[in-house]
Every structure is written in C-alpha cells, then in structure tokens.
Amino acid sequence: MQDLKAISRLFETRADFLTARPHGSGHINDTFCATYNQAGREIRLIHQRINSHVFRNPEALMENIDRVTRHSLARLVEAGHSEAHRRTLTLIPSCDGLPWARDAEGGYWRTFPFIEGALGYEEIENLRQAEEAAKAFGEFQKLAADLKGPRLHETIPDFHHTPKRLDALRAVLENAPKDRMERVGDDLEFAFSRAADARVITDLIASGDVPERVTHNDTKLSNVLLDEATSEGVCVIDLDTTMPGSVLYDFGDMVRTACPTTREDEVDLSVIDVRMDRFEALIRGYLAAASFLVPAEVEHLAFSGKLLALECGIRFLTDYLDGDHYFKTHRPGHNLDRCRAQFALVRAIEKRLPEMEDVVARTENK
Ligand code: ATP
Ligand code: MG
Ligand code: MG
Known part of the structure; x- marks a missing residue:
C-alpha cells in the first residue's frame, strides 16, 4: 500500500x-x-x-x-x-x-x-434519497451557475455530444468482427433510427436556447453524501468530470441511473420500465433547488432521460463492436446486453413521455 x-x-x-x-x-x-x-x-x-x-x-x-x-x-x-x-x-x-x-x-x-456524519449509497433504498440527491445536484449547479472567469477546461471533450457518439458507432462498423456484427441484429437500426433525438440538446445549445453551464457529469446516487440522521442531501462529491455542459445531461443521467425497474445489464427486456414514483421524486427535488432554469431546460427534463439512455446504449454498442476495450465486461456479450437494456429503457421512456411531462408541469406549477 x-x-x-x-x-x-x-x-x-x-x-x-x-x-x-x-x-x-x-x-x-x-x-x-x-x-x-x-x-x-x-x-x-x-x-x-x-x-x-x-x-x-x-x-x-x-x-x-x-x-x-x-x-x-x-x-x-x-x-x-x-x-x-x-x-x-x-x-x-x-x-x-x-x-x-x-x-x-x-x-x-x-x-x-x-x-x-454523511454517507453515500450505491443503491437507492427509498424515494427520499432520490429526492434529496436530485436536490443536492440542483443546488450544486445553482452554486456554480454564476462562476466568473474563463470557461472551465473541457477535461473530456464532447463527453455528451450524442451525435458524435453516433459517428463513433458508425466508425467502428468498418472493422467490427463478423460474429459480433451478426449478433447485433436490429440494435444498430434502433440506434440510427433515433438520430434526430440524438441532436436535440446539442442543437438547442448551438441555437442558444439552452445555455452552457457548469455541470457535474456523474450524477449517480453514490456521488451525493446524505446526512446519516436525516437523509438530507449534504454534499455533492466526485467532481472529476465537472466541466461545461448542459444541466439536461446531469438530470438525464439521474433519470437513467435512478429510475429503471432493473439493473443496468438486465437481459429480460420485458421487465424494463420507468419507476414513475422515482421520477416524481427526482423532479420534486431537482425543481426545488434549480430555480435558475430557463424554459427550454424545464421543457426537456423528461426527454433528457431518454437522451442519456440512448447515448449510453450507443456507447455500449460501440464498445461491443470494437472488442470491449472501454467498459469492463464480466461475460461474453455483456456490453451488448447492457446496450439492449438501455435501448429498452429508451422505448419505455418514449411510452411514458406524456406522463413524465405531466409530472414536470404539475410539479412546476405547485
Ligand atoms: P466513482 O467510482 O464514483 O467515480 P471515485 O473513485 O471517483 O468514484 P469518489 O466518489 O470521489 O471516488 O470517492 C470515493 C468514495 O469516498 C465516495 O463514494 C465517498 O464514500 C468517499 N468520499 C470521497 N470524498 C469524501 C469526503 N470529502 N468526505 C467523506 N467521504 C468521501
Ligand atoms: Mg464516486
Ligand atoms: Mg468518480
């Protein structure tokens, strides 16, 4: 040691x-x-x-x-x-x-x-934790929102540039092993069929409707310490990926990691769904803190979960076709299973999008 x-x-x-x-x-x-x-x-x-x-x-x-x-x-x-x-x-x-x-x-x-007097949790145990974590990330963004001086370093360039992630997928196709290409089936088609969705946030940033802000970029539950006695969100930690981005990437990744009914590599796709009670808790906590949001940001909160699931699925698929270099795998085809679980989550969010948007509207007007 x-x-x-x-x-x-x-x-x-x-x-x-x-x-x-x-x-x-x-x-x-x-x-x-x-x-x-x-x-x-x-x-x-x-x-x-x-x-x-x-x-x-x-x-x-x-x-x-x-x-x-x-x-x-x-x-x-x-x-x-x-x-x-x-x-x-x-x-x-x-x-x-x-x-x-x-x-x-x-x-x-x-x-x-x-x-x-505060602890980080690997798995969400109750709705209060989800709400408090979302609130803490909202507060983190709010505190950083008026940071003066030069733009932060983009320590991982284009981290959440989903169209570029699709380009990277396209690029690995040329040299992908035949057996892996055969196993992939319609997952590729699924990825490219959502190309228009992949551009939504980057286009909004380019047009200026969604501002670039200081974002955390690793908004899982374990990166918020919650008070041991009260479960109140105390402190956001793990700031390695803090850099310029959209708050929608942060919120979308909370939805992607906190709301699925199953673990990230579930193979029974029929059971993958969105826990609406968790989504409500995230929205409640986040909106309570993130008072600085502009309308285009609020309007895309529900969509952001879909975008992050799509992006993550594209990355798993790219790594699978590239020979599993990036993500650690624990069984053959692990990255393909993870990709399919993310794409199933995309479909589940698509089905529930009106319901999710309703939650945002109701919570905002409270
Ligand atoms: P990850 O796998 O999430 O990227 P990491 O290797 O980047 O993790 P951190 O999340 O920064 O590491 O820290 C690891 C753990 O150490 C945290 O989950 C938390 O439990 C604890 N920890 C880190 N910083 C502090 C702190 N300042 N006070 C108390 N505990 C802390
Ligand atoms: Mg961490
Ligand atoms: Mg970390």
Whole structure:
C-alpha cells in the first residue's frame, strides 16, 4: 500500500498524521481516509490519488475543481449558511500552495476535509434519497451557475455530444468482427433510427436556447453524501468530470441511473420500465433547488432521460463492436446486453413521455 504518511507531508494539513486506510467503494480513483491530531482534537481528511489513465490532464481537472469549490464556498458563506464547510468539498492546498501534489512516482494527489456524519449509497433504498440527491445536484449547479472567469477546461471533450457518439458507432462498423456484427441484429437500426433525438440538446445549445453551464457529469446516487440522521442531501462529491455542459445531461443521467425497474445489464427486456414514483421524486427535488432554469431546460427534463439512455446504449454498442476495450465486461456479450437494456429503457421512456411531462408541469406549477 502507499505510504500515506509521506503523502500527508505534501499537504498543508496543520495537523499530525496518525493513521490512514482505504476508504469507500469508488471505481476510478484511490481513496484513503486519514486521521490526524489537530491541537488535541482528532480530525479526518480524505487523500485521493487521481486515476491518470482515465484523466489525462490532472492539473486542468484540479484547476476546475479548485475554482468551482472556492466559488461554491464563497456563495454559501455569503448566504450565511451555518454549515458552509459541510455543503461543498473544499481543497486543502499542497505545501507549494497548489490544489494538488505529486508523489515520488509522479502520481497526482489531492486532499479534502472528510465530510462527517454523511454517507453515500450505491443503491437507492427509498424515494427520499432520490429526492434529496436530485436536490443536492440542483443546488450544486445553482452554486456554480454564476462562476466568473474563463470557461472551465473541457477535461473530456464532447463527453455528451450524442451525435458524435453516433459517428463513433458508425466508425467502428468498418472493422467490427463478423460474429459480433451478426449478433447485433436490429440494435444498430434502433440506434440510427433515433438520430434526430440524438441532436436535440446539442442543437438547442448551438441555437442558444439552452445555455452552457457548469455541470457535474456523474450524477449517480453514490456521488451525493446524505446526512446519516436525516437523509438530507449534504454534499455533492466526485467532481472529476465537472466541466461545461448542459444541466439536461446531469438530470438525464439521474433519470437513467435512478429510475429503471432493473439493473443496468438486465437481459429480460420485458421487465424494463420507468419507476414513475422515482421520477416524481427526482423532479420534486431537482425543481426545488434549480430555480435558475430557463424554459427550454424545464421543457426537456423528461426527454433528457431518454437522451442519456440512448447515448449510453450507443456507447455500449460501440464498445461491443470494437472488442470491449472501454467498459469492463464480466461475460461474453455483456456490453451488448447492457446496450439492449438501455435501448429498452429508451422505448419505455418514449411510452411514458406524456406522463413524465405531466409530472414536470404539475410539479412546476405547485
Ligand atoms: P466513482 O467510482 O464514483 O467515480 P471515485 O473513485 O471517483 O468514484 P469518489 O466518489 O470521489 O471516488 O470517492 C470515493 C468514495 O469516498 C465516495 O463514494 C465517498 O464514500 C468517499 N468520499 C470521497 N470524498 C469524501 C469526503 N470529502 N468526505 C467523506 N467521504 C468521501
Ligand atoms: Mg464516486
Ligand atoms: Mg468518480
């Protein structure tokens, strides 16, 4: 294991290192919780090594996180929030005054105060969690909405550019293995039949009807810490993919991950549907916080779930035809199964779209 004591010396902790151990169940970075003695009081810090295979430019990524968290903290303090330091991640600078430090092997590290008394959940257990998570992501976007200065770095260019995802699918067809092409069947046709849907949000951004904003881009439940006692949303974490985007990508990914009746690789497509109670909870929480939305954003909230499911299905299909290089697979055809489950979700949302739009309208007018 890493020498966390050596890592601790790279940061301005103003405290004496006691112990450290691996923490949480993140899949991307290496996360450790360290205990310190600070003037006789025990405190905890998170030390995290950034996965530099996934994030090729850690310094740009850290500049984004530094700017967004400083801005959010300033806004919370201005508003007189009693728990400002618990409501946003904050960075503890390195001894060189930077938002990151490098270890002896060149690895990039960052340090956050540990958000106490709050937990992240892998699976949604009840509607309150869905509502509180959506509210927390809405608040995160709201705090970042008036960030001044240059545009954030686009650390993963065209992350949610769905038309380009379709182009990438088209591009892998040429060299796709014959046996995989044969197994695919009408999934390809399905993907290309929704080409017009794929363009809706990028066109709205291009026309200026949907503004570019600061977005989180990984809005799953486990990236919000909920208060242990009250389940209230406390703090949005995991800001690696925070960059310019549309809030519709964030909300759509909440719908995609929180609302299906089944897990992401369900093979019985007949049971895939939208949990309407979950969708209502997400809308309730999100609209309660996201008071800054323009009409075109509100109008596409229901559609955004369909778009994100379509985009994700296209990515699974592309990876399947490309030989499973990107997503980890646990059985042959896993990516194709995942693609089909996403496309089944697209169909389910299409069927329920009027009902979902009705939920948005009713909640907005409350
Ligand atoms: P993912 O697989 O979601 O991309 P990741 O590897 O990027 O995860 P994080 O989500 O940043 O890692 O952190 C991993 C876990 O560590 C979180 O799920 C959370 O439980 C915990 N954690 C991270 N930062 C903090 C913090 N400041 N305070 C308390 N717990 C934290
Ligand atoms: Mg995470
Ligand atoms: Mg992450």
